[in-house]
Structures are given as C-alpha cells and as structure tokens.
Amino acid sequence: MIIQTYQSQLVLRTLHAGEAYRAKPNLGLRGQYNALIDMFGLHCECPIFAVVKGKRQNTGGKVSGSVRLTLDVPDEAVHLTEYDEWADFLYAFQFTKPGNYRSLRPDCEEISVRRYNQILENLQYQKKLNQYACPQVVLEKIEPEWLKSVKIFGRSGLLMKLLGR
Secondary structure, eight states, X not given: OEEEEEEOHHHHXXXXXXXXXXXXXXXXXXXXXXXHHHHHTOOSSSOEEEEETTSOOOOTTOOOOSEEEEXXXXXXXXXXXEHHHXXXXXXXXXXXXXXXXXXXXXXXXXXXXXXXXXXXXXXXXXXXXXXXXXXXXXXXXXXXXXXXXXXXXXXXXXXXXXXXX
C-alpha cells in the first residue's frame, strides 16, 4: 500500500542509515497510544500515523514534520482506522477509568457506554480500504526499504537537499 507520513529530518536520517525507525512515546498521549497499541497488538512504544496516498486526508491542520515520506508498505504491516473514530476516541479517553481504556468512569455523562464501545469496536475492526471515508494508517515502524520518495519542506530542507544530506 502506498502511504505518506510527515516526519522529522531525524527519521529520514535513520532510514538513510539503513535502520528501521520506531517512534518514541508521546507523553501527552501515552494512554491513548498504549490503548491503540493494545487494540492492534502492535510491538512498539508508540504508533506512527500516516495517510493513504490518493485518499481523503485530515490532519486537523497540523503537520508534525518537515519531511514527507512516501512509503510502499506491505499490507500486513498496515492497520487502518477511520480518522473521525480516532478523534472521537481521543476525546472520550479522558472519561475512561485510570489504567483501563475499555471502561468509562461511572460519573461520565459526556458519552454513553454504548457509543464508547462502538468507537472501540470501529477502531479495532479492519475494513477494506474503500470502506473508509478518511482512512488513517497506523504503523509500528518504518523500514528503510519501504521508502519510495521524499519531499523536504522549508529552507533548511532545501539546503540539505542541495548538500545531498
């Protein structure tokens, strides 16, 4: 599957050195990311997010890096979520019991148990690509052999490209 992810120059250097890149945990979203790792049975400290090239995308207006990597990833390494379901989960997570993302706190009035369970089910259930309105790719790592093309943004990126770094 051809996907794209926005990453830092460090990720590109890691891949050019012939090493697989594995993301480090985001302390602010550690619980949410650990839940996603558990749902998908990933073997990583932090998931890596990407989009499917040519499909509808939604980054929420934020791009986390100055390098766009286009990757050809084996289908078995790709996990898909619906962007809106992931966003709903991020919101609802604040109402879960500490240490148990599968259960809402008893005093939660912002979201029903039924809706929350539906979000969890929708995140875990892998549909065919064409069944997602806005597919979000989740990876546990990026292998250097998956790298197909790179676009570097910003002046420092242009300078690095000119210098061959």
